[in-house]
Amino acid sequence: MNWDVVVIGAGPAGASTAYHLSKSGLRVLLVEKEKLPRFKLCAGCISARAKGLLPEGYERLILNIIRFGRLGFGGLKETKVDYLKDVAYIVDRRDFDKFLTEKSQEVGAQLLHAELLGFEKEGSNYRVYTNKGSFKTEVLVGADGVHSRVASLLGYKKRNLFKSLEFFTDGTLEEKVLIEIGLVRRGYLWVFPHGEGISVGIATTGKEEILSILKEYSYKKGIKYHHPKGWHIPFPEEDRDVHLGKERVLLVGDAASMTDPLLGEGIYYALWAGKLLSESLLMNPSKPLEAYRKVLKPLIEELIYAGKIARLAYTFQKVAYKMGKEYVLQSFRSVLTGEKGYKELYWKGWISFLKNLTAEKLSSILRVHEGRHYRGIA
Ligand SMILES: Cc1cc2nc3c(=O)[nH]c(=O)nc-3n(C[C@H](O)[C@H](O)[C@H](O)COP(=O)(O)OP(=O)(O)OC[C@H]3O[C@@H](n4cnc5c(N)ncnc54)[C@H](O)[C@@H]3O)c2cc1C
Structure with missing residues (x-):
């Protein structure tokens, strides 16, 4: 079978892209290498502004509603604010990504549990190779995360990465989040609620020993420490750092470095960009990249300004x-x-x-x- 679009990766970016494209009547194959539900290292904090981008029924996935913010400095002092309204929601990425994927399947996307190995041009289409066979498609979307194979096959290399560590442990925070600055040169440590427990993590662009900073902080604050897992968060500093793809191979989400350089928020941008990608494909099916670049301008501008604030604030x-x-x-x-x-x-x-x-x-x-x-x- 020939596909209109093959999307690699069923995270928020890929599932959102597959959802919008399938809803518009295109034949979409969503390829995910992990069996869903799968673990994804993430605090699962989704800003309230993302609500309009979420498919119906997302409310049941909310573990915590965030209404209070705390800003700490070096673990020594804190300032608090009551937001008087919902500012963000915490979800578990296992359930959240599975939910988004199921929503895309409900509107017609086909899910294939397989790993992308490579792709090549075949006439005016693309041949996509996976460990479960090969497929022909008019458009290929790389939504395969920070270490995207699609992006590297296109020749892209990410310039800016936060390295991060996170663990989940016992604790209660209910509606509060804590952001600690003053511990690393550029980045922060967080303590967020996560259902009945909490998530504790740290991210930096620097060379600090974040494992010992996280450990020391946890002991000082009486947080039950578990050995953390590590992952990268890509972010842009300039327009050229947002890698949109080539010809009819498009990138979205972390694969394209669409994460906010101040907070490391990526879910909102992945959902938003997935919607914009599908709009651009419908607008200009033969040259979607041109339309994609155009409709993404406000999103990229947001990321660049977040970066300017990040440079000052950090x-x-x-x-x-x-x-x-x-x-x-x-x-x-x-x-x-x-x-x-x-x-x-x-x-x-x-x-x-x-x-x-x-x-x-x-x-x-x-x-x-x-x-x-x-x-x-x-
Ligand atoms: C420690 C940490 C905490 C974070 N906390 C937050 C937060 O609280 N809020 C927030 O908004 N963002 C947060 N982020 C960022 C957020 O996790 C990402 O920005 C977001 O997951 C990007 O979504 P995505 O769909 O682009 O990529 P991903 O969620 O990474 O999804 C990519 C998918 O592609 C699949 N894949 C990869 N390679 C292949 C292949 N070759 N073949 C098939 N499938 C493949 C993967 O299995 C995966 O399912 C955090 C990140 C980290 C590391």
Whole structure:
């Protein structure tokens, strides 16, 4: 059988793409190498603005609703805010990804449990090779995550990666999330609720020993420590870091580096981009890449502005913490609920940021910036 589209990977990006394309009547094969439900290292925090992108019935997957934010600094002090409304939801990725995949199957996508091995051009189509046979398709979508085989076969190499560690353990947080800055140069440690327990993790772009930082933090805070698992989170700094694909081989989600450089949020962007990819394919079936690039502009702009904020916030972590209650936590709320975008926050944030940047801060900042001692920020 010839497929209109073969999608590799049944994470949020691939399942969302398969859902929208199948709903529009295209013949879609969704290829996933793991048997679903499968484990995916992730805190499973989905911003409230993603609600409109989720298929009917997602509510039953919500383990926790987030209504309170806490920002910590170096494990030493904390500031809190009550958001008075839902800002995010916690899901378990096993159930969430399976749910999205089933939704795509309900509207006609066919799921194949197989691993992509490679692909090549065959006339005006593509021949896709898996360990369960080969398939002919007009369009190939690489939604196969951060270490995407489709992307590497196209010749892409990711420039920016957070390395991260996470473990799940006992604890209760209910509606609160805690983000700790001041522990790594660029990134943060989190303690999020996860159903009846909690997830504890850390992400950085630097070379710190995050295993010992995570361990030490857990012991200090009385968190029952388990050996964490590690994975990468890709993010863009410039337009060219978002890899969209070539000809009729398109990339989406982590495969394309569509993760926010400030918070490492990827689920929302994967869902959004999956929808946009399907729209662009319907708009311009013979040259979908052109349409894809066009419709993705607002999404890419968001990621780039999140990156600009990340550079400021992580370079000047003490100032970011000082701005915590009044500004940072409220800014998280407005982004996560979709009231404001990162671009707006970036420009408005400058005024508030400069107000907080006193001479005393400036000198400690300069020390950090020069890289003389990272302890200066803690
Ligand atoms: C520790 C950690 C915590 C995170 N926490 C959050 C969070 O709280 N909120 C948030 O929004 N984001 C978070 N993220 C980021 C988020 O997990 C990703 O951005 C998101 O999963 C991207 O979705 P995706 O569909 O692009 O890729 P993935 O979810 O990685 O899915 C890719 C799929 O492709 C399959 N696959 C790979 N190769 C092949 C192949 N050759 N053949 C067939 N199938 C293949 C994989 O098995 C997988 O199912 C976190 C990431 C990490 C590492």
